[in-house]
Structure formats: C-alpha cells, structure tokens
Amino acid sequence: MKNDTLLRALARQPTAYTPIWLMRQAGRYLPEYNAMRAKAGSFLTLAKTPALATEVTLQPLERFPLDAAILFSDILTIPDAMGLGLEFAEGEGPRFARPLRDERAIGALAVPDPSAELGYVLDAVRQIRRALAERVPLIGFAGSPFTLACYMIEGSASDDWRTVKTMRHARPDLLHHVLEVNTRAVTAYLQAQVAAGIQVAMIFDTWGGTLAYEDYVPFSLAYAQRIVAALEVPTIIFTKGGAPWLGQMMASGVSAVGLDWTNDAQQARLLAAGRVALQGNLDPSALFAPEAAVRAAARRTLDAFGPEPGHVFNLGHGIAPATPVSAVAALVDEVRAYSSARAKNNKPS
Amino acid sequence: MKNDTLLRALARQPTAYTPIWLMRQAGRYLPEYNAMRAKAGSFLTLAKTPALATEVTLQPLERFPLDAAILFSDILTIPDAMGLGLEFAEGEGPRFARPLRDERAIGALAVPDPSAELGYVLDAVRQIRRALAERVPLIGFAGSPFTLACYMIEGSASDDWRTVKTMRHARPDLLHHVLEVNTRAVTAYLQAQVAAGIQVAMIFDTWGGTLAYEDYVPFSLAYAQRIVAALEVPTIIFTKGGAPWLGQMMASGVSAVGLDWTNDAQQARLLAAGRVALQGNLDPSALFAPEAAVRAAARRTLDAFGPEPGHVFNLGHGIAPATPVSAVAALVDEVRAYSSARAKNNKPS
DSSP, X not given: OOOOHHHHHHTTOOOSSOOBOOTTOSSTTSHHHHHHHHHHSSHHHHHHOHHHHHHHHHHHHHHSOOSOEEOOOOTTHHHIIIIIOEEEOTTSOEEESSOOOSHHHHHTOOOOOHHHHTHHHHHHHHHHHHHHTTSSOEEEEEEXXXXXXXXXXXXXXXXSOHHHHHHHHXXXXXXXXXXXXXXXXXXXXXXXXXXXXXXXXXXXXXTGGGSOGGGHIIIIIHHHHHHHHTOSSOEEEEETTOGGGHHHHHTTTOSEEEOOTTSOHHHHHHHHTTSSEEEEEEOGGGGGSOHHHHHHHHHHHHHHHOXXXXXXXXXXXXXXXXXXXXXXXXXXXXXHHHHHHHHHHHSOO | OOOXXXXXXXXXXXXXXXXXXXXXXXXXXXXXXXXXXXXXXXXXXHXXXXXXXXXXXXXXXXXXXXXXXXXXXXXXXXXHHTTSOEEEOTTSOEEESSOOOSHHHHHTOOOOOHXXXXXXXXXXXXXXXXXXXXXXXXXXXXXXXXXXXXXXXXXXXXXXXXXXXXXHHHOHHHHHHHHHHHHHHHHHHHXXXXXXXXXXXXXXXXXXXXXXXXXXXXXXXXXXXXXXXXXXXXXXXXXXXXXXXXXXXXXXXXXXEEOOTTSOHHHHHHHHTTSSEEEEEEOGGGGGSOHHHHHHHXXXXXXXXXXXXXXXXXXXXXXXXXXXXXXXXXXXXXXXXHHHHHHHHHSOO
C-alpha cells in the first residue's frame, strides 16, 4: 500500500499527517460526476455498472490528494436485492415500490445472496481495487439494520418516520424481525465486500439518532455491533445525531466512531481515551465560506481533535451537492499542511 | 391559582404529582380544533383572532386534566410583524414572501412594537387569562432569535438550512445583526406577553441543534440567555437536538430545560443536580401504541426522571397531528395516577 495513513490512523498509530476523506466525495459537487451521471441516465445505472462505479469512485482522487477511496454505491442496494423495488425519482430521494407494510411481507423477507443479487457491487469492488493499484485503501459500506428498516417500512425518507416508529411501539416484535433479517443480510454483504477487496468497512446509521434514548441500543447499535464482530477489517460506525450515545458506540467494538458536526470533538477525544479512533466532524456548510474561512475551520477542527494519533478528518455529514470544488481543494490542502507541520513539531527529538 | 403544580415544579418545589402539558396540545389531533380551523378558513385566522385563539387554547383543557394552558399562536408572528409576509400554504409549512436575502434588507430590519403590530397576541393573552379564571397557569412563548433567523433568511423550513449556514460562514456579521434585532424583538414581545398576563415564558429553539458544536452558544444560546435575563416569570428553553449542549443550557439562567426524546433523562437529572427543572421527554410516536404500552411508556419516563421535585412531564416534541385522542387521555391519566402514588409513598412520615 503506497498510502496507508488511513489504516494507521484507524489503528491509532502515529501518522505523518491527519488522513482525510469526505463522505460522498464522489458526487454531485464534481462536474465530471454530473457529466457521467447525465451520460448514464441515472444514479442507479452508475451504481449498478461496475465500470462506471469504478470511474466515479476514482474521480475525486484525480483532483485531490485524499487518503481513501470509498465504493460508489448506495445503502439501499440490500432492500433492493430483497425485492422491494428501489426507485430514484428525479429531484427526489429514494422510494420503494413495495415497502413492508404487513406481517406477511415481513415474514417473507429473506437474506439475499450477495454473490447473486449483489454481484454487481462485488464486481465494482474488484475493479476499483485493480484501478487503485494500492494507491490508497478502499472503504466499503452498508446501511445499519435500523436505517435500512426505516426506508423499508416507511417506503421513503420521512421527517418523523411515523410508520416505523408506530411499529416500534405497537408491534416491536415485527420490527425486531426486520432488524434480525437485515443484520444477517448486512453481515453477509460486508463479508462479501471484504472477500472482494475492501480494506475498511463503514456502517451508516443515518437515522438511528431519531430513536428515543432508551431505544437506540436495542433497536440500532445492538444489531450493528453483531455485524462489526463478524468482520475482519477495520470498521467505522456513523450515527447522525448520535451524540447522546457516543460512549455506547465507542464500546461497540468498532475501530472508529464517526461524529457529526454537533459533537464536541474535545469531549469525544476524552471519552475515547485512546481506545477507539474518531472520524469527523466539520460542518459541511463550512465549505460555502471564502477560502480563508475554510482553512481556518479546518485548523479549528484539527485543534479540537488534538495531535494524538487516531483522528480521521472528514465532514460531519455528506458533502452538499452545491459545494464549490475550490473549497474542497482548500480544505484538503489545509488539513494536509497544518497536520503535517504539527506532526513534525510534536515528534520526539 | 387553583392549580399551581406547574409553577411549583418549575421552582423545584415538592408537588402532589408530576404536572403535565403537551407541546402543541391545542392542535390538529383534536377534532374540535379541526372543526374550528375549517370554519375559520386558516391557521393564521385562528392565531390572529383573539376570541378564536382563546377558544382553541382552552379546548385541550376541556378534555384532559392538564396542568397548564399554552397560548395558541406561532413563533413566526415576530418576523411577520417585521414585514416579511408570513404565509401558510395548505399542506405545507410556513413561508415568507420577502425573506432576508441581502445586506440592505438586513440593515433595514426593525424591532416591531408589540402593542401595535402584535396587539392581537396580547389581546389573546388577556382573553385567555380571563377565560382560564386562575384554573391553571398560562404559558406564553416565542421562537429563539436563531430559530427565527433560520426562517427569515431561508424563507421556509429546510433540510440543511443552507442559506443561513452559508451566511454564518461567509458573512457572520450579517447573521449576528439579524440575531441582535431578533433578540431585542423577542425580549420586547415576551415582556409584553408578561404584562398582558402570561405566567411562564417558553423559548422554542427548534433549529439551534443544527448548528456546529462550537456555534451553538455564540449563535443561539447567548442570545436566548439575554432574553431570559430580561424576564420576570419562570422560563423554559427547548432546543431540538440539544443534547450536546445540556450543560450550557442548564447554566443559562432558565428555570427549566426542555429535553427532546433522544436525551438520557437520568443523566440530565444528574447534570441538573437540583439547580434547574427539566421538562420532557416522551417520544411523541409512543402515542401511536396500544393503551397499555402508552401507560408503560409514561411510567418509564417518570421513573427515569425520578421522584425528586423539578420535573414537568411533556413530550420530547410537538404532538403529531394523527395522534389518537384516546392515547392522550391514557397518557395524562397515567402520569397523574402513577406520580400521585409515588409522591404519597415518598412523603416523609
């Protein structure tokens, strides 16, 4: 591996600088991505065609000296493979043609065979690894069982996830059944991604933070934890709005906890106490500022996480589609320059 | 005052039971509210006609033995009085005809005179107080300066508040100017509500929790705190997603901190250490469960907050429009019965 900075940071080993990658780094803020997507006709065509997914995955690495590639895909490939019928209407979010709305549909839910229904993802992983030629590590990912259940039961994104939350209160047994099937599906899927070549596995728990305090562990983290335990590569878990449960996430066996921008980085670092790495957590909206302000925000974030090993720089959420490319360039440059200088100054003489 | 349980709880004095009221208790889950709204033609007509606002405010008290009334109004009355042109399109959220989009509009922003432009709210407060006849205390409210700024700058609700957040990073001076004007406007407005008769003032900081960790205090809480200091009645502040800043909110001089459902009630209670009352925090979706589950959830919440004085039972967010009325009845009944029995058993003999 030419650049193993990310892997070393996830293992909390010293690095020459703080590694950086960005959630949704292959995405709509890049003109070359938009051109590819327009040619392909849709997001799903990009995601389901390994050669296109490979090209899109590598696009941000051609522009910026990022320390990781992340598989271009979507968390909803699993419920799609389960037969729920994933659709992306233009200008809207994802939608399922056949959401889980009754006990019969839930009872019939089966774990897809990754090498069959999700073979296109594994092909993309293999092609990306070849194209990367050991330049940087490849991160694979999946949605958390709870986050997948949210979309599967609600049918699309929601302000209040009323259908899934009603099920949690009125029929918790049904929700636990969906979560159980999802856990087995995500485990098999991520194990297959590892076999195909991913070097880090990330679990996106986008909606776990909407659960009541007492519900987060039994309905989200407990299931994600079983997946983490079944994987032989470093793992990262990210729960948007997860601040109330940082301690539990840190004790879940993951290599790193992803923090959104509402988290106090200094307190998270004290709580982690060197037992787990941290990833995050610049507010994506900071990239709409003038360049000098972007650079200042990068330095503030690095200062908050401190000079100790075990920080992976990232945004606190996916990069916004309207982000100026020049701001991303300034961010990546500043993180590298400032953290390199700091690492040099801190080195024991 | 016939029932001063809420006021005693806000002062952290012992009460015969835990007082309860519900955010949006006068609202769309009540058939009599929907009938009134249909007759009036719109939400704004209800809010702007003191006799109708009075009737709607009292509706939930006729059904349930609640321990407070809350003024029927909207947080956006202030920017409406500033001339931004509030509209509610049917089935959608609020929208401003003239959002703040340039330096000139921001420079021209002026503090409205509550007794002139907002006289209808003060009339409603006086009428409600007469109609209540000292039955329970009346809570008045306003939006926090930051939450008002979100709507005023963005023009309507948003997933990511990109316009306001871009201003925070690109032109923080302009955002601070809006916040300064809003602070003076909310202070004058709540002082006028107090003069008209409200007995508790609540500040709704619905969007403060979307700020980056380091931004919440300087852009939201610091301004809200100035308002709290200028009021002579008990105060409650509620920040949705405010878990990362509980300690700062508790130290802000408020009588009570409102907690959303993601907060750990037991930890909040330890952190409050008897210095501040707590309000909350049942997940509103728990009201979609069967009655026995609603009652069990009420008991779990009461157990989490413990038997010490200083808890006001509420939901962790506004009650959902589709909530069954029977579930609200079960909740209010269980909170009264369970907390009465507990208070009796805990009484020193």
